[in-house]
Amino acid sequence: MSILEVHDVSIRYMTGDFKEIGLKEYVMRKLKGEYHVNEFWADRHITFTLKKGDMLGIIGTNGAGKSTLLKAVSGIMEPTKGHVRRQGNIAALLELASGFDGDLTVRENTYLRGAMLGYTRRFMDEMYGKIIEFAELQDFQDRPFKQLSSGMKSRLAFSIASLVQPDILILDEVLSVGDGAFRRKSEAKMREIINGGATTILVSHSVQQVRDLCTKVLWLHKGEQKIFSKDVQGVCDQYEEFLGEK
Numbered sequence: 001m002s003i004l005e006v007h008d009v010s011i012r013y014m015t016g017d018f019k020e021i022g023l024k025e026y027v028m029r030k031l032k033g034e035y036h037v038n039e040f041w042a043d044r045h046i047t048f049t050l051k052k053g054d055m056l057g058i059i060g061t062n063g064a065g066k067s068t069l070l071k072a073v074s075g076i077m078e079p080t081k082g083h084v085r086r087q088g089n090i091a092a093l094l095e096l097a098s099g100f101d102g103d104l105t106v107r108e109n110t111y112l113r114g115a116m117l118g119y120t121r122r123f124m125d126e127m128y129g130k131i132i133e134f135a136e137l138q139d140f141q142d143r144p145f146k147q148l149s150s151g152m153k154s155r156l157a158f159s160i161a162s163l164v165q166p167d168i169l170i171l172d173e174v175l176s177v178g179d180g181a182f183r184r185k186s187e188a189k190m191r192e193i194i195n196g197g198a199t200t201i202l203v204s205h206s207v208q209q210v211r212d213l214c215t216k217v218l219w220l221h222k223g224e225q226k227i228f229s230k231d232v233q234g235v236c237d238q239y240e241e242f243l244g245e246k
Helices: 018-032 066-074 106-116 121-135 150-163 180-195 207-213 232-245
Strands: 002-015 038-051 055-059 081-086 090-093 168-172 199-203 216-221 224-229
Touching (some): 038 199, 038 224, 055 207, 066 090, 066 199, 090 150, 106 121, 106 150, 150 180, 216 232
Parallel strands (some): 055 216, 168 199
Antiparallel strands (some): 002 081
């Protein structure tokens, strides 16, 4: 049984000058037929399904529509066309600093992020020590979040997302941040999550990371779905050949 179904998802952005010209001028231009809106389709006709324990790697060059697709999958935005069906709870780590308050302490932000993910205070009390230990921030618990380096912020964000035992875990380029030792620890945690039955989606510019971790792969190009396959090695070979020809 599928835990995540993405069916014919298309996402459109509308761009125009409404905010710049104001309501009155907008109405006047609309009446005269002089108001124009531009459409941009970030993703077109994306379809795939994932079962419990699958790990999907999404590859593609900049502008392929990867991050936009993740926002639709995680429920941050609704597709213009098509639908997304999910089973269970989702932890989405799309931007390192999202969901954090720079003026709150590391401890306070940990509980804040947990609450945003829908977890109880009791559960976070039980998990807090493990989260801080995994993030290697034992000496920074009462420091304001804004004083942390980008690597520390990414460690905390990843630790919260991966240790709260989500049914679906979505990661956008987070395993590429931090030092080599933490990247190796993060990848080991990812394997543990997969073995535990969680369904995971990873966007990464590291083709080797996708080869090493993922059981399925989705290749996007300029918003279009080129390939969705279980043949991770074969698709990665094709993608690297494509990159070499550019």
